[in-house]
Amino acid sequence: MSAATWWRSAVIYEVYPRSFADASSDGVGDLSGLRQRLDYVAALGVDGVWLTPIQRSPQVDQGYDISDYRDVDPLFGDLDELDALLAEAHARGLRVLLDIVPNHTSTQNPAFQAALDAGPGSPERDLFHFRDSPHGPNVPPNNWVSVFGGPAWHRANPGSTTDQQWYLHLFSPAQPDWNWDNPAVTEHFDQILRFWFDRSVDGMRIDVAHGLFKAPGLPDSPAVPTVIDGLRSNPLAMDQEAVHEVYRRWRKLAEEYDPPRLLVGEVNLEPDRAARYTRPDEMHQCFAFAFARLGWDAAAWVDAGHRLEQGRSESGAEPGWAVENHDLVRVVSRYGGGDRGVRRARAALVALLGLPGAVYLYQGQELGLPEVDVSLAKRADPMWASGGVSRDGARIPLPWTVSTSGAHGFTTDGVEPWLPVPEGWGELSVERQNGDPSSSLTLTRHALALRKELYGSGVLSAHDKGAWEHRPDGSVVCSRTSGVQVMVAMGDQPVALPDGELLLASAPLTTDGHLPPDTAAWVRSRD
Ligand code: GLC
Numbered sequence: 001m002s003a004a005t006w007w008r009s010a011v012i013y014e015v016y017p018r019s020f021a022d023a024s025s026d027g028v029g030d031l032s033g034l035r036q037r038l039d040y041v042a043a044l045g046v047d048g049v050w051l052t053p054i055q056r057s058p059q060v061d062q063g064y065d066i067s068d069y070r071d072v073d074p075l076f077g078d079l080d081e082l083d084a085l086l087a088e089a090h091a092r093g094l095r096v097l098l099d100i101v102p103n104h105t106s107t108q109n110p111a112f113q114a115a116l117d118a119g120p121g122s123p124e125r126d127l128f129h130f131r132d133s134p135h136g137p138n139v140p141p142n143n144w145v146s147v148f149g150g151p152a153w154h155r156a157n158p159g160s161t162t163d164q165q166w167y168l169h170l171f172s173p174a175q176p177d178w179n180w181d182n183p184a185v186t187e188h189f190d191q192i193l194r195f196w197f198d199r200s201v202d203g204m205r206i207d208v209a210h211g212l213f214k215a216p217g218l219p220d221s222p223a224v225p226t227v228i229d230g231l232r233s234n235p236l237a238m239d240q241e242a243v244h245e246v247y248r249r250w251r252k253l254a255e256e257y258d259p260p261r262l263l264v265g266e267v268n269l270e271p272d273r274a275a276r277y278t279r280p281d282e283m284h285q286c287f288a289f290a291f292a293r294l295g296w297d298a299a300a301w302v303d304a305g306h307r308l309e310q311g312r313s314e315s316g317a318e319p320g321w322a323v324e325n326h327d328l329v330r331v332v333s334r335y336g337g338g339d340r341g342v343r344r345a346r347a348a349l350v351a352l353l354g355l356p357g358a359v360y361l362y363q364g365q366e367l368g369l370p371e372v373d374v375s376l377a378k379r380a381d382p383m384w385a386s387g388g389v390s391r392d393g394a395r396i397p398l399p400w401t402v403s404t405s406g407a408h409g410f411t412t413d414g415v416e417p418w419l420p421v422p423e424g425w426g427e428l429s430v431e432r433q434n435g436d437p438s439s440s441l442t443l444t445r446h447a448l449a450l451r452k453e454l455y456g457s458g459v460l461s462a463h464d465k466g467a468w469e470h471r472p473d474g475s476v477v478c479s480r481t482s483g484v485q486v487m488v489a490m491g492d493q494p495v496a497l498p499d500g501e502l503l504l505a506s507a508p509l510t511t512d513g514h515l516p517p518d519t520a521a522w523v524r525s526r527d
Contacts, residue, residue, distance in 0.1 A: 007203075007262050007284055007358060008318050009455055009462040010047040011448060012097065014362045016326045017051055017076055018062060018418060019397045022411035028418045029397065029410070031077035031085050037400075038088055040430065044366060045448030048095030050205045050264070052326055054082070055098075058108045060174035061382050062395070063099075064207060065106035069192045079199075086200050095202035097262065102189055102246075103211035104175040112176055116156055120165050127185060128176050129168035130156060131218065137164040143220045144237055148172050149387030152237070168218070170211060170237055172382045180212045180246070189246075193253055193261075203254070203262025209247075209277060209286070210267045213240035239273055247282040264320060271304070275311030285358055288319035292328060296335040296344050296518075298476045298490040305468035305478060318357035318462070323348050324365050330394050333371035340518060342368050343507060346440055347488055347520035350506040353447045354486035354522045355478055356464040361444075364398055367428050368440035372396045378420055397421055399429035443506065450504055450522075459524065460484060471495075475515070488520040500525040 021033030031054065034041075041049060053063035056071040063073070072078050089096045105112060111127055118124035120132070131141040131153075140153035147170055154173040157163040168177045178185045193204065215236035247263065254261040263283035267274040271290050277283055290304040308319045323331050335344035345368050352359050371393040384390035397417045400409030407417040408426045426432065433439035454460040464480040471477060474491015477498070484503070489495045494514035502509075503522040510516050 005462065006047065006095075007264075009356075009358060009460075010095075011045070011353070011359045011361065011451070012048050012050050012095075012264075012320075013041055013044065013046040014050045014052070014325055014360055015041075016363055016395060017054055019395050019410075020363060021398070021400070022415070022417070025412040025415050026075075027411055027415050028075055030075065031072070031081045035081075035085050035088055038085075038092060038094070042092040042094055044445060045452060046094070046361065048097060048202065049089065050097040050360070051099065053099045053101060053207075055101075058106055058174065060106070061172055062380070064101055065104070065108075065172070065175045066101050067106040067108040067110075069100075069105075070195045083199065090200070095262075097203040097205050097264065098196055098201050099207055100189075100192065100196075100204045101207040102178065102180075103208040104169065104171060104177045107174050107176060119163055125165070126182050127179055129179050129214070129218065130165045131168070132165055141166055142218050144168070144170075144218075144234060146170060146172070146386070148383045168214070170208075172386065174382070177214075178212070180242070186246070186249070190249070190253060193250060197254070197257050197261045201261070202259075203264065203284075206263060206265045206283065208238075208268075209265035209283070210239045210243065210269055210274075211237070212246060213242040215240060239269060244276065244279075244282060247277060251281055251283065271307040271311040275315040275317070278315040278317030280316055285317055285320045287322050287325075287360060288357070289322075291319070292322045292325070294323075296490065298470050298474060298488075301476050301488070301490070302468045302470040305466065305476075309466055309468065312357075313465070319355075320358045320360055321352045321355050322360040322362070323352060324362035324394070325360070326362065326395055327391050328394060330364070330369055330371040332368055333393075337370065341370065342440070343518040346443055346506040347518055349440075349444060350447055350504060350520040350522070351476075351478075351486055351488050353451050354484065354504075354520070356460075356462075356466045356480055362394075364396075366441050366444035367399070367430065367433060369396070369398075369428055372422050374419060380419060392419055395419060396425075399425040401431045402426040402429050447504060454484070454503070483525045485523045485525065486520065487515060487523065489515045489517050492517050497521060498523045498525065 018029050020029040021037045022029045023032035024030050054072050054076045055066045056068035056073045057063045057066050072082050115124040133141040140151045144152040146152040153166040156165045169175050221234050221236050265277050265283045265286035267277045267286040268289045277286050288308050294300045332341040332345040335341050374392040379390045379392050381390045381392050396419050397410035406413045407421045408429050433441035461482050464482045466478045469477045473495040475495045476488045478486045485498045494510045494516045497515050500523045505521040507519045515521050
C-alpha cells in the first residue's frame with residue numbers, strides 16, 4: 001500500500017493514556033508508560049495508535065477539556081516525552097494520531113478567562129457563545145440540553161447584576177463551545193494543527209467533528225433533545241453546512257505535509273450524513289458509528305453495513321470500522337456478557353478485521369475485557385454526575401500481569417490506580433493470555449498478521465467493496481469483491497460455511513465443519 005493511501009485499510013489501536021501504563025507512579029497512565037509498552041503495541045501488528053487527548057487540561061472530562069492545545073499535560077509527561085514517543089513509534093513502523101478538540105475548550109483556557117474578565121459585548125467574548133437571555137437572568141437563552149445532561153448554558157458570572165450573560169456548552173459547564181463564526185478561531189486551529197504536524201504527528205482524530213457551528217441565532221430546538229443522544233437529536237447544534245469548509249481547509253493544510261497528515265472524524269451521525277464529511281476534499285475517514293452502536297443483532301448489522309457501503313460509494317472513503325472506544329460499553333458486556341459475550345466479542349473482532357476499510361481497536365479489546373461496574377463513589381466521568389450515565393466501566397486500567405501487584409502491572413505496588421481494577425482482572429492480563437493458543441490476545445495477533453499477509457499478497461484489496469446479506473440461517477455475510485467472504489453466525493444454530501478455503505475462524509468449527517453460533521469466519525472462494 002502506498003504511503004499516500006495507507007489509511008484506507010489501516011488498523012489503528014486507540015490508546016486511552018490514563019489507563020494504559022503508569023510509569024510515574026501517580027496512579028494515572030502516562031506517555032512514559034506507553035513508551036515502555038510500545039513493543040507490545042507493535043507486536044499486535046497494528047499500523048498505528050490514536051491517543052485520546054494528552055494536551056494540557058484540568059481533566060474535568062478526562063482531557064476533552066483542553067486549556068492549552070499546544071502543550072502536553074504534566075499528568076502525561078511533556079513535549080520532549082512526546083517527541084521521544086513519536087521517534088520510538090516511527091522506528092517501529094507505527095504511526096501516531098493525536099486527538100484534537102475543536103468544538104469546545106476548557107473554562108481554564110486563558111482565552112475564556114479573558115472573555116469572562118472582558119465582559120459583555122467585548123471581542124474576547126465573541127470567541128465563544130455568550131448571550132443575554134430574552135427570558136431574564138434565571139432562564140437560559142434557549143432550550144438546548146447538554147450532551148452530559150442539564151441545560152447547555154451556564155451563567156458567566158453567577159449572581160452578578162451587571163453581567164447577566166450565559167455561555168453555551170454542549171458538554172459539561174467546564175467545556176465552553178468556541179464560536180466558529182469568528183475567523184480568529186479558524187486561525188487558532190490552523191496554528192494548532194501545524195504545531196503538531198510540524199512535530200511529525202501523523203494525523204488527528206477530530207472530536208465531535210460534526211459540531212463546531214450552530215444554527216444562526218441559536219433558536220430553540222423544536223424537540224427537546226435527550227441526554228447523550230443530544231448531539232444526534234438536536235440538529236440545530238450540529239451538522240451545519242458551514243462545518244464542511246473547515247475540513248476542506250484542514251485537508252489542504254494536511255496535504256502540505258509529506259507524507260500528508262491524516263484526518264479522522266468522530267462524526268456521530270447516520271451514514272448518509274456522515275459520508276458528506278469524507279468527500280474527497282474533506283477528511284480522509286470517519287468512524288462507522290452506525291455500526292459501533294449496535295448490539296448482537298443480525299438485521300441491524302446488515303442494515304448498517306448497507307448504508308455505510310452506500311455512503312462509501314458516494315464519498316469514496318472506506319469506513320473506519322469500530323465497535324468499541326472509551327465512550328461505549330465494552331462489547332463483551334454489550335453482546336450479552338459471560339462466556340457468550342466473550343465468544344461474540346471475538347467474533348466481532350474477526351468480523352471487523354475482515355471488512356473492507358480501516359479498523360479502530362480500543363485498548364483491551366484484544367484481551368476481551370468486559371465492562372466494569374465501578375462503585376458509585378469512584379465514578380470519575382462528568383456525565384455520571386449530570387446525566388446519570390458513567391463511561392468509566394470501559395476505562396479501567398489494563399491488566400498487564402497476573403499478580404495483583406501494582407494493580408496488575410499497571411502502576412507501582414502500593415499506588416492506587418485512578419479507577420479501581422476489579423477482582424480477577426489478572427486472569428484477563430497480557431501475561432496470562434500471552435502464548436495461550438486459545439486466548440483473545442493470540443486470536444487478535446493472528447488475525448492481524450493474516451490480514452497483513454492477505455493485503456500484502458493481493459488476496460484482499462483496499463478498494464474492495466462489500467455486499468451485505470442477512471441469510472435465512474441467521475448468519476450475516478459480507479462478500480468482498482476480491483472473493484473473500486466474512487460470515488458471522490448470529491443465529492442459535494450452526495451454519496454451513498460458504499464454499500471455499502477457510503482462512504480464519506474466531507472459534508473451532510463443529511465436528512461436521514459448520515460455523516457454530518456466535519462465531520465469525522473468513523472464507524476465500526476458489527476460482
Ligand atoms: C467525544 C469524546 C468524549 C468526550 C466528548 C466531549 O465524544 O469521545 O469522550 O466526552 O467528545 O469532548
